[in-house]
Amino acid sequence: MAVGNTSLYLPSSHGLDTAVLDAYQQQFQLSIVHTIPEQGLYLQFDAEQRLSLFQAGSKGSVCVDFVSGRLDYRRQKGGGELIAKAVNTKAHQSIIDATAGLGRDSFILASQGCHVRMFERHPTVAALLADGLQRALNHTETHDIAARMTLMPMSFLQAALDDKVQVVYLDPMYPQRQKSAAVKKEMAYFHDLVGESDDDLGLMQQAARLAEKRVVVKRPRLGEFLAAQNPDYQYSGKSTRFDAYIPQKLQDAFSKETL
Numbered sequence: 001m002a003v004g005n006t007s008l009y010l011p012s013s014h015g016l017d018t019a020v021l022d023a024y025q026q027q028f029q030l031s032i033v034h035t036i037p038e039q040g041l042y043l044q045f046d047a048e049q050r051l052s053l054f055q056a057g058s059k060g061s062v063c064v065d066f067v068s069g070r071l072d073y074r075r076q077k078g079g080g081e082l083i084a085k086a087v088n089t090k091a092h093q094s095i096i097d098a099t100a101g102l103g104r105d106s107f108i109l110a111s112q113g114c115h116v117r118m119f120e121r122h123p124t125v126a127a128l129l130a131d132g133l134q135r136a137l138n139h140t141e142t143h144d145i146a147a148r149m150t151l152m153p154m155s156f157l158q159a160a161l162d163d164k165v166q167v168v169y170l171d172p173m174y175p176q177r178q179k180s181a182a183v184k185k186e187m188a189y190f191h192d193l194v195g196e197s198d199d200d201l202g203l204m205q206q207a208a209r210l211a212e213k214r215v216v217v218k219r220p221r222l223g224e225f226l227a228a229q230n231p232d233y234q235y236s237g238k239s240t241r242f243d244a245y246i247p248q249k250l251q252d253a254f255s256k257e258t259l
């Protein structure tokens with residue numbers, strides 16, 4: 001994972017108050033700059049005031065937008081989301097999303113009434129998510145959904161060990177496949193930033209300790225099982241598969257492996 005101070009470009013007359021600037025610098029480890037970087041990835045507010053990830057010299061950007069676009073369409077149309085089946089949202093409403101990323105899966109779960117605590121280890125991605133969440137809270141249509149989503153400091157994931165949740169959801173990065181549609185191009189910026197997953201086993205072990213009912217893992221349809229663990233249930237779609245595990249069985253498997 002490429003963590004280093006990502007630059008946040010702000011014009012000299014940006015109008016942000018000191019508390020907001022402090023949060024960007026301290027919490028999200030961003031370096032404020034007043035000229036647009038000539039190379040690499042950087043953050044900037046786009047024309048619609050959304051905090052966005054840009055690549056110097058390239059077109060397009062990535063931001064978290066729960067209010068318009070694809071997620072808004074899914075919110076309004078709803079429908080048989082495979083993820084809802086895998087999590088079993090009718091029975092399980094308390095969720096930890098331990099790899100929250102841009103929050104799309106968390107938003108879908110929250111749209112189904114779940115309360116989702118989101119953890120994102122990359123501070124720049126967490127900054128994008130915090131910005132998108134705030135805008136969703138400020139918007140009437142998405143306020144109630146966003147109010148069920150909480151972005152947690154990473155350190156709380158360990159501290160939350162005494163505080164079980166029904167489901168832990170995992171969607172670690174998997175190796176990038178061929179970039180098909182142009183819309184995927186921007187997502188290459190995101191991949192460059194966070195890199196591939198380097199801690200699959202650690203994530204699975206932590207999830208097995210925290211979850212009471214299920215651990216759910218998102219994978220490419222034909223992808224390998226995370227940490228080589230065979231799931232108890234599988235839910236396959238056109239390109240994605242959700243593997244569901246009974247946490248106790250996972251814990252037993254891990255303790256056998258360490259004997």
Ligand SMILES: C[S@@+](CC[C@H](N)C(=O)[O-])C[C@H]1O[C@@H](n2cnc3c(N)ncnc32)[C@H](O)[C@@H]1O
Binds near residue numbers: 101105106171
């Ligand atoms: C594929 S993205 C998740 C996308 C997300 N499900 C969504 O709907 O937007 C994976 C994210 O998990 C994060 N991540 C990977 N390993 C992690 C770990 N061990 N702990 C916390 N976050 C992790 C990465 O920084 C990345 O943002």
